[in-house]
Structures are given as structure tokens and as C-alpha cells.
Amino acid sequence: MKISASKVKCYKSCKRAYYFRYVEELVPVETAQPLVDGSNYHAMLEQLYKEGWYQADIENNPKIAAMAAAYEKYIYPQFKVKAAEEWFECNLTDDVQLVGKFDGIAEDGLVVEHKATSANVDDEYVYNLQWDEQILTYMLVSGRNEMYYTVCKKPTIRQKQNETAEEYYERCCAWYAEDMDKKIRIIKVTRSEKEVQEHKTMLEYIADQMIISEIIVYQKEQDSVYNTKNVFYRNCSNCTAYGRKCEYASICLDYDPKLEYVEFKKKED
Secondary structure (H helix, E strand, O other), rough: EEEEEHHHHHHOOOOOHHHHHHHEEEEOOOOOOHHHHHHHHHHHHHHHHHHHHOOHHHHHOOOHHHHHHHHHHHOOOOOOOOEEEOOOOOOOOOOOEEEEEEEEOOOOOEEEEEEEEOOOOOOOHHHHHHHOHHHHHHHHHOOEEEEEEEEEEOOOOOOOOOHHHHHHHHHHHHHHOHHHHHHHEEEEEOOOHHHHHHHHHHHHHHEEEEEEEHHHHHHHOOOOOOOOOHHHOOHHOOOOOHHOOOOOOOOOOOOOOOOOOOEEEEEOO
């Protein structure tokens, strides 16, 4: 079985959502706007590090273009990345492979992860970042107990009436100069070797549970005791995580695997 940081996070957050995404392999036909924005931001940073420049769509997305411009101005000159969007594969056990992609590898060999946020990049943000288990996953793969986060806050100012996209973009760029430390920063995170090894043990256990759950469903899917809703049960406290409705909410209550749903498509390899 192949696992990733996002796959493990989904399984721990809600087993029902895990079933839809990784067993049934359903993905929304329309991608949520925050995910689109994050993808565009990462794409510009990748191009910046690989080619020394980036293509920004100021007309259609001035706010995300301003984020990339702020990164280029405040972080790029002082922070060098020798590899961008680096794919990795790591054998966790004989049966489990840990896979994923680093946003980058810094010149000193540490993993780099680029974050976009709506919150202030203050001490509270840094504290909360420590709980991100992706940190431990990346440290486990890289063999290093440190890694970097570059964090950029999304502009909170709104486009004015009759203001052009170019004018709004310029105003967003200028917005970063005030209270800059709360808007864009480089954060170095350190964890102990004990924590990393405990995380490895947890990943092995979670992977075993994933395998067992899928075997039960496929072997006993007609058994009322072991149907998918009992094995891949929902976690209702996660239904509105991050302030938005779960992407599988429309099918969660009454899903029929024999039907096709217009709002979802099968994941492409």
C-alpha cells in the first residue's frame, strides 16, 4: 500500500471521507477556490526557482499574483532552494510505501514547505504550526530533524469599486510593507528524534488499519455488520472543518456505489 501525509490525515480526520477519496477514488468535478489559489501560488514559486521568473495572471487573480510578488521581494533573495517540487518514495515497511512531494529542498539540504494562510503569521501561528504532522513525515523521509516553512498571508484588503486589477495588485503588493513580520516569514521547525520515530510507529499502525479496513469491506460488503458505513464511519466534528462544508457532504448520507454522481468523477492515475 502507498500512503502519504494527506492520505493519513484524511483517514484520521474522517474515515468516511477517506472511503470516498481513496477507496472509491472520487474527486469533485469542480475544485474548491482555496485549492485553486494554493495551486497557482505554488506553481509560480516553482517556476521562480526553476527558471528565475514566473508568469502571473494579474488580470484574473491579482491577490495571488501579489503573494508571489511579495515572496519574490522578501524571501527569494535571502532563501535559496536547490530543488523544487521534489517527488519522494520511501519504504516504510515491506508492505507500505510512503510517497509525496516536497515543495523544495534548501541549499543546506532541509525540506522546504510553502504555506499560504489567512491568519497573521505571529507567535500563535508558529505555535499551531508545530502540531502539523506533515512536519514529522517530511523529517522521517529526509532523515533530518529540521525543516523550513515559508509562510505568506493572503492580502485582506478588498478591490475597490472601479479599481482595475492592476491597481488592486499594486495596492496588495504595497500592503505587505506594513507589519511585514505578520504577513510573510521564513520559519525553521525542529523536532526531536524520539518524536520522529514515534511518528514512524504511528504511520505503520495507521497503514495497517487502512489495509484491514479495505479488506473487510471488499470481503464482506454484503454483510450488514461489516458494511462500508460501519467500517468507514463518519466523524461529524469534521463536517465543517476549515470553516467550509466537506466536499463529500452531498453524497455522505445516502451514497450508492452503483450510481454515478454528476458532481464527482473517478480520480485519474
